[in-house]
Amino acid sequence: MSPLDTSAARSAAPLRSDLALIARMVDRGARVLDIGCSDGALLDHLIREREVVGRGIELSQRNVNACVARGLSVIQGDADTDLVEYPARAFDYAILSLTLQATRDPRRVLEQMVRIARHAIVSFPNFGHWQVRLHLTLRGRMPVTDSLPEAWYETPNIHFCTIRDFIALCEACGLEIEETLVLRNDRPQKGLLGSIWGGPLANLLGEKAIFRLRKD
Amino acid sequence: MSEQPGATAVDGAVEGAAEEAEDAAETAQQQARQDGLTAEFGGDTPMMLDCGVALGPFTLAYQTYGRLNADKSNAILVCHALTGDQFLAGTHPVTGKPGWWSQIVGPGLALDTERFFVICVNVLGGCMGTTGPKSANPATGEAWALDFPVITIADMVRAQKLLIDRLGIDKLFCVTGGSMGGMQVLQWAASYPEKVFAAVPIATAARHTAQNIAFHEVGRQAIMADLDWCGGRYIAEGRNPDRGLAVARMTAHITYLSEPALHRKFGRRLQDRRGLTFGFDADFQVESYLRHQGASFVQRFDANSYLYITRAMDYFDLAQESGGQLAQAFRDTPVRFCVISFSSDWLFPTSENRDVVHALNAVAADVSFVEIESDAGHDAFLLDEPEFRGTLAGFLNGCAEHRGLSFP
Numbered sequence: 344m345s346p347l348d349t350s351a352a353r354s355a356a357p358l359r360s361d362l363a364l365i366a367r368m369v370d371r372g373a374r375v376l377d378i379g380c381s382d383g384a385l386l387d388h389l390i391r392e393r394e395v396v397g398r399g400i401e402l403s404q405r406n407v408n409a410c411v412a413r414g415l416s417v418i419q420g421d422a423d424t425d426l427v428e429y430p431a432r433a434f435d436y437a438i439l440s441l442t443l444q445a446t447r448d449p450r451r452v453l454e455q456m457v458r459i460a461r462h463a464i465v466s467f468p469n470f471g472h473w474q475v476r477l478h479l480t481l482r483g484r485m486p487v488t489d490s491l492p493e494a495w496y497e498t499p500n501i502h503f504c505t506i507r508d509f510i511a512l513c514e515a516c517g518l519e520i521e522e523t524l525v526l527r528n529d530r531p532q533k534g535l536l537g538s539i540w541g542g543p544l545a546n547l548l549g550e551k552a553i554f555r556l557r558k559d
Numbered sequence: 560m561s562e563q564p565g566a567t568a569v570d571g572a573v574e575g576a577a578e579e580a581e582d583a584a585e586t587a588q589q590q591a592r593q594d595g596l597t598a599e600f601g602g603d604t605p606m607m608l609d610c611g612v613a614l615g616p617f618t619l620a621y622q623t624y625g626r627l628n629a630d631k632s633n634a635i636l637v638c639h640a641l642t643g644d645q646f647l648a649g650t651h652p653v654t655g656k657p658g659w660w661s662q663i664v665g666p667g668l669a670l671d672t673e674r675f676f677v678i679c680v681n682v683l684g685g686c687m688g689t690t691g692p693k694s695a696n697p698a699t700g701e702a703w704a705l706d707f708p709v710i711t712i713a714d715m716v717r718a719q720k721l722l723i724d725r726l727g728i729d730k731l732f733c734v735t736g737g738s739m740g741g742m743q744v745l746q747w748a749a750s751y752p753e754k755v756f757a758a759v760p761i762a763t764a765a766r767h768t769a770q771n772i773a774f775h776e777v778g779r780q781a782i783m784a785d786l787d788w789c790g791g792r793y794i795a796e797g798r799n800p801d802r803g804l805a806v807a808r809m810t811a812h813i814t815y816l817s818e819p820a821l822h823r824k825f826g827r828r829l830q831d832r833r834g835l836t837f838g839f840d841a842d843f844q845v846e847s848y849l850r851h852q853g854a855s856f857v858q859r860f861d862a863n864s865y866l867y868i869t870r871a872m873d874y875f876d877l878a879q880e881s882g883g884q885l886a887q888a889f890r891d892t893p894v895r896f897c898v899i900s901f902s903s904d905w906l907f908p909t910s911e912n913r914d915v916v917h918a919l920n921a922v923a924a925d926v927s928f929v930e931i932e933s934d935a936g937h938d939a940f941l942l943d944e945p946e947f948r949g950t951l952a953g954f955l956n957g958c959a960e961h962r963g964l965s966f967p
Binding site: 404407408413415418419420425429433 | 927
């Protein structure tokens, strides 16, 4: 890559819709840690569009190198082990998008997030979705769906949960749920269906959920 | 740290090169002064060294590449490694070979000299024009030899800071360097955080490990065991500890490579012969290569400088300066860091580089960390590693954008 084609290296591809929804939860100019930042798409968007001070942690060295080469501040690291290093309240937002289910100790990761940041934003695939339930009920096999495409023996997702499971964990950890979005086809559901207060229905129809949390 | 790859291996060159080396070394300093830039310091106010000695006057020899922009904001200081020098790019005036970072520094390269003003200073204690043990002691008119004060990484950086001030540069856009150069980068960021916008320590550590000190001690003992070393007074005696210095270089050179790299380059291949000679000639290519490395090194490097600079690295422990907590060295740092390591480097392994990253995280510093996959060992930072170049260029671009840098 020539050092001059900065703009080409950072082409503004449209942001994945669930990431765009997360981005809207972040205040302008905030300090953000994106945990499991992948290729840096969300981080880049937040820095450009919302003028945040952004950092990333990513497990894959290949992704890290690509992020740094596009000018993002990213380190190779592991959500399970490396969050303890950061001082308390170092960030305004700690973001964990579709990564919680791949961590070894989701509860500890969540607790670390609300320690190092004023708000935690967490998104995850909902294992309570009707397709998952149907798959398991009718076929008696571990579900393989569009949003969960890997077979059980090769999936990095080792800690699945449903929306209701997650709410229970938040309660157990004493976390305040500030905002929730329940997604179907990557679009936020409106009214009761889109709210965790939709209870069993939201848990049945939502494919993914995004939670904004805090702990005082 | 090593010579450019592809150097021809020479049998028995250590012996043959002895006198030649003396003359070459003699003129090296002079030549460097002719071909490069120098600045004098400490004439009125000597510089206080960590060892408690006030040094002055002294000379810093340096090179610059590219042009300084109007507001003097595009300067990058490159800090060289143990046996490197200020000649980054272009043809080296002493060796006639390309500069040690000519893959990285130049028009259109990662450190793009069409955009950045790149400075490299021969370290204090060095032998390529900067004052060191080979220079004349003003008190006696003879070479300092072991009367030269022991210098530290922090002393090297203090001296560089004087030059940066003299050049009228208020804030360096970036300080970078590999190995001992990386130690200087960390020292710059710790000592003068407000004077550095970005820091790229490469293949380095915040302290020299016991193993690294051990290897250095072997090198120093090899030099001091050479009868021609004369207790350090070889210049006054008209001699030069070529054999000792060559052995020191050979040992060190092994630490700059990796077993896979040695295997790939040489394997067990024989040097210009059909079979084993049942003697102690350099039967194997790897032996011949090492002998060549030793022989060519003594032509450009001063043995006492080697003692002093290895000592400076051994003494380096940035955490110790900050009450045992490395993170404290970087508290509230405004510097943007990019730490880079290489997967096969066992001299400054990824774990040592990662310790720096951990410390920076502990103070929530702005840090990137990249490990480059390479089998070339520690020397990878001197070689043409595309992913390394891309990372460096990308990080600098991001910083330039962030800083709103204007280019000449």
